[in-house]
Amino acid sequence: MATLLPFIYLLVGILIGKRQLNVKTFSSLVLTKIVIPLIIIWNISLHLEEMVWVITLTMVSMLAIFACRHWMGKDAIRSLCFCYLNIGWLGLPIAHALLGDEAARFVLAAYIGSSIVGNSIGANYLKKEAFSVLKILSSPPVIALLIGCLLIPVGDDIEVFGYHVYVVSKFLMSFLGMMILGIWLYETSFKKSDVLAYTKSYVFRIVILSTVVLVVFCISYTSNSEVVYQQLPWLFLICLLPPAANIIVLETSYLGTGTSAARISVETMASIVVIVAYGIVVHSLNL
Known part of the structure; x- marks a missing residue:
């Protein structure tokens, strides 16, 4: 049921679109300024130690991929669609359903790292302003990360008194x-x-990301480390995800357009088919 919920919410949005209700801008502001920062604060204050390496790796990887893609073509939307994936709203419930709680925690850490980079760096480029470290540091995700670190000593109190706020925030995020x-x-x-062009783009990204995962695995294998091997199921799942729906939120907030909707929609539909096949393989191999 948890896997189906994101698609139910998608249907709700389609019905709202038919009603021509103008709620996109307000909803985007609530997400970027309130909901996502609250999710980050909660998880950082409670689980930073076990999540920090995934967060760091995700951030570094996204920055490298974004820089390479943006160097190939100065289109911030396309660059974001290539490196900023739907880890939180689609990947997280699917990881929980297919791979269990432990994998879901790592996927959540990857979401936090991708959210920080996608929302801060992405917003900076979409505004088409000169790159500013100060603006990046003052963006909501980065401020949330800093607040979460400061609240680590009182994490137990956060867990008790902030639980219901966190539950509501998770629902609103999806x-x-x-x-x-x-x-x-x-x-x-x-x-x-x-449809053809965006499907090709989706397949190309899968090939690139899967190759990176396999290279890291080979390096880990030759050094007699089983860490990467144990994480392969959710790492490959992330490779199969479509661009983040939050890219539309960013584009709506900063540009007032929705040009990424077609790309994200086509790749999401392709991703659903591929992930279903991946789930069958995972269960048949008992991963």
């Missing part, structure tokens, strides 16, 4: 994010050429 995607889906027209 609901509002997929709802906004659904609204844009209703408002976006598709061309056959777009």
Whole structure:
């Protein structure tokens, strides 16, 4: 059931789009300024030690991929779609359903790292302003990371008194994010050429990311380390994810457009098919 919820929220967004209710901008602000920072604060204050290496690796990898892709073509939206994946709103419930709680914790850490980079670096480029370290440090995800670190000594109190706030924030993160995607889906027209082009882009990204994972695995294997081997199921799952629906949130907030909706929609549909096949393979191998 948890795996189906994001798609139910997507349907709600499509229905809202039919009603022509103008809620995209407000919902985007709530997500970027309140909900996502609260999710980051909660998890950093309680689970930083076990998550820090995944967060760091995700951030470094995203920055490297974004820089390479942006160097190839100065299009911030395309660059974000290539490196900023739907780890939180789609990957997390699927990881929990397919791979269990432990894998879901690591996927959550990857989401935090990707959220920090995607929301801060991405917003900076979408604004088309000169790169500013100060603006990056003052962005909501980075401030949330710093607040979470400061609250580590009182993590037990955060867990007790902030639990219900966290539960509501998790729901809003999935609901509002997929709802906004659904609204844009209703408002976006598709061309056959777009479907083919975006599907090719999705397959190309899978090849690139999977190759990186395999290289890291080989290095780990030759050094007699089993760490990467134990993490392969969720690492490959992340490789199969589509671009983050939050890219639409960022584009809506900073540009007032939704050009990424078609790409994200096509790749999401392709991803669903591939992930279903991946789930069958995972269960058949008992990973």
